[in-house]
Amino acid sequence: MRIHFKTSYEHDIRLFPDWWSFCVYATLIVIAVALPWLMDDFFLGEVTNVLIWAIAGLGLMLLTGQTGQASLGHAAFLALGCYSCIIFMEQGWPFLIAFPAAGILTGVVGTIIAIPAIRLHGIYLAIATIALSILADDIIVLMEPITDGVSGKFAPMINIFGIEIERWTTPDRFYWLVLAVTILCTLAYRNLLRSPLGRAMAAVRDSEVSATAMGVHIARTKAAAFGISCAITGLAGALMGFYAGAFNNETFSIVISITLLMMIVIGGLGSIHGAFFGAVVVAFLPQFLSMTKDLIGGSSVAIPGLETGVFGMILILFILFEPMGIYGRWMKIRIWFELFPFARKDMFKRQKSYLKTERLR
Amino acid sequence: MSTLLEINNATLKFGGVVAVNDLTFSVEEGEVYAIVGPNGAGKSTVFNLISRFYNPYAGSITFDGHNLLDRNADSVADLGIARTFQNIELFDHATVLQNLLVGRHRHRKTNLVQEMLFTPKVRQEEKRHREAVEEVIDFLDLQPYRDKMIAGLPYGVRKVVELGRALASGPRLLLLDEPASGLSVEETQDMRWWIDDIRKQMGITVLMVEHDMGLVSGVSDRVLALADGAKLAEGTPQQVQSDPAVIEAYLGAGAA
Numbered sequence: 001m002r003i004h005f006k007t008s009y010e011h012d013i014r015l016f017p018d019w020w021s022f023c024v025y026a027t028l029i030v031i032a033v034a035l036p037w038l039m040d041d042f043f044l045g046e047v048t049n050v051l052i053w054a055i056a057g058l059g060l061m062l063l064t065g066q067t068g069q070a071s072l073g074h075a076a077f078l079a080l081g082c083y084s085c086i087i088f089m090e091q092g093w094p095f096l097i098a099f100p101a102a103g104i105l106t107g108v109v110g111t112i113i114a115i116p117a118i119r120l121h122g123i124y125l126a127i128a129t130i131a132l133s134i135l136a137d138d139i140i141v142l143m144e145p146i147t148d149g150v151s152g153k154f155a156p157m158i159n160i161f162g163i164e165i166e167r168w169t170t171p172d173r174f175y176w177l178v179l180a181v182t183i184l185c186t187l188a189y190r191n192l193l194r195s196p197l198g199r200a201m202a203a204v205r206d207s208e209v210s211a212t213a214m215g216v217h218i219a220r221t222k223a224a225a226f227g228i229s230c231a232i233t234g235l236a237g238a239l240m241g242f243y244a245g246a247f248n249n250e251t252f253s254i255v256i257s258i259t260l261l262m263m264i265v266i267g268g269l270g271s272i273h274g275a276f277f278g279a280v281v282v283a284f285l286p287q288f289l290s291m292t293k294d295l296i297g298g299s300s301v302a303i304p305g306l307e308t309g310v311f312g313m314i315l316i317l318f319i320l321f322e323p324m325g326i327y328g329r330w331m332k333i334r335i336w337f338e339l340f341p342f343a344r345k346d347m348f349k350r351q352k353s354y355l356k357t358e359r360l361r
Numbered sequence: 362m363s364t365l366l367e368i369n370n371a372t373l374k375f376g377g378v379v380a381v382n383d384l385t386f387s388v389e390e391g392e393v394y395a396i397v398g399p400n401g402a403g404k405s406t407v408f409n410l411i412s413r414f415y416n417p418y419a420g421s422i423t424f425d426g427h428n429l430l431d432r433n434a435d436s437v438a439d440l441g442i443a444r445t446f447q448n449i450e451l452f453d454h455a456t457v458l459q460n461l462l463v464g465r466h467r468h469r470k471t472n473l474v475q476e477m478l479f480t481p482k483v484r485q486e487e488k489r490h491r492e493a494v495e496e497v498i499d500f501l502d503l504q505p506y507r508d509k510m511i512a513g514l515p516y517g518v519r520k521v522v523e524l525g526r527a528l529a530s531g532p533r534l535l536l537l538d539e540p541a542s543g544l545s546v547e548e549t550q551d552m553r554w555w556i557d558d559i560r561k562q563m564g565i566t567v568l569m570v571e572h573d574m575g576l577v578s579g580v581s582d583r584v585l586a587l588a589d590g591a592k593l594a595e596g597t598p599q600q601v602q603s604d605p606a607v608i609e610a611y612l613g614a615g616a617a
Contacts, residue, residue, distance in 0.1 A: 210450035214437030
């Protein structure tokens with residue numbers, strides 16, 4: 001059992017509680033950087049996919065897990081990030097400018113959409129954002145002169161100071177690019193969590209009325225959450241475009257929105273780890289299913305809806321048995337080992353919560 | 362002593378129900394002022410008027426020369442008014458420390474971009490907040506719970522954490538909505554000493570709603586008795602307790 005002996009306020013503020021966890025994450029990053037030499041191109045591509053989903057998951061996690069605002073419209077922001085980045089590049093902008101610009105544009109649009117949307121609570125917000133997902137498809141078709149409508153667009157070659165990056169010809173470089181974006185987004189997320197705005201978001205999630213009494217501006221905090229969330233999602237969308245190589249109005253359908261929301265629930269709402277765990281499940285599930293099908297000697301005929309069915313079942317099982325997601329289970333196992341043999345069975349049971357001042361909302 | 366909070370002829374109606382009826386009272390700087398009254402008398406509603414969750418139908422509310430009615434609910438805290446809630450309103454999925462740090466929100470000096478980059482200024486501010494919060498933890502003996510999640514804490518501790526969160530904001534006026542409800546005799550005694558210390562050591566003015574007359578007469582300088590949203594009696598705890606109108610409101614006509 002490790003005990004954190006804190007001797008300065010710095011211990012509560014810094015990124016890693018102790019040397020041990022610093023070493024764990026440093027090793028993880030070293031392995032991640034060295035991955036192209038350890039894996040063949042197929043699996044590297046899959047890991048890249050996991051990371052892209054994880055970035056998108058981080059974006060939605062900030063909004064849903066941290067601020068408590070469910071959104072089923074994030075596929076629209078993935079699309080906006082993707083289209084704007086590639087259209088900027090077609091205008092001759094270098095990737096290093098087009099990519100952040102796409103993120104900022106998506107963030108600004110997200111904030112503008114948020115201003116009416118944050119008046120809605122819970123399920124109503126989810127319904128309103130579904131509309132966004134559906135609209136995005138039509139808007140892409142209607143704006144054919146810019147977006148090429150149904151025929152779609154092809155992602156151009158990325159060029160950073162003369163280094164050419166492409167998904168198929170240089171999968172290792174593309175992987176490193178995605179890894180760098182992932183690390184930057186995670187760092188920004190982590191920094192938010194340990195500063196006033198991140199705490200204000202959690203406050204808005206748990207009790208709007210007392211957050212207000214503490215001087216937190218609810219609408220502004222929600223709008224900020226929407227903005228940052230959409231910006232991160234936009235970056236993920238741009239990377240998805242490069243990963244897919246070609247995309248059109250159907251690439252970012254409402255199914256992607258639902259998958260994204262399910263992913264963060266399975267991973268564990270409200271934690272950075274959850275976004276990554278969920279991304280692993282989402283990205284590897286199709287491969288895992290096809291491999292098991294081969295293994296048990298199933299026919300090569302594709303079973304329609306198998307993937308969605310299994311995914312839905314996993315979600316139901318998690319909601320029933322582990323509402324805190326994979327990360328919650330992971331924490332329980334870790335604490336069990338850390339306290340061994342003193343862990344008790346009902347240690348993780350929640351106390352009944354008390355009634356809330358609902359009518360003041 | 363100067364007047365800190367002034368409520369003049371405040372009236373609030375919910376449809377046909379008059380929740381607060383032409384209520385006038387003022388709280389002096391540095392005193393403990395208690396509001397008592399039977400259930401549904403409008404005590405918490407008065408708090409919600411001061412917090413600007415409700416808009417009065419008529420009347421005025423001023424705090425230290427500022428018209429509170431010009432402000433939104435989220436900018437009341439900027440003036441130095443902090444409060445607790447009757448049905449504890451903590452942030453359940455956060456630690457005690459994080460809850461107390463939210464109390465420091467009104468002192469936020471950094472913006473979104475600085476916080477995402479965690480610039481040295483943010484770090485320095487965080488240390489300052491952490492220091493202020495540690496003083497509150499020390500004052501309320503919350504050390505054992507610093508890193509505990511609220512969701513797993515017993516009721517009595519939550520009540521103290523909520524008081525701590527209000528104190529962490531460094532208020533001038535503290536609104537306590539039933540600070541002793543649901544507490545054991547011993548915990549109520551602790552609460553009484555804390556309220557005393559808050560006033561004497563920190564110089565914070567306290568306005569509280571409380572049913573426990575032992576606590577009320579123990580700590581408060583003045584008491585206001587409410588019934589049906591209107592003032593019944595005002596004065597020292599002894600005066601109010603022996604007021605015939607108050608006895609009638611609590612026990613019914615003829616009891617006096």
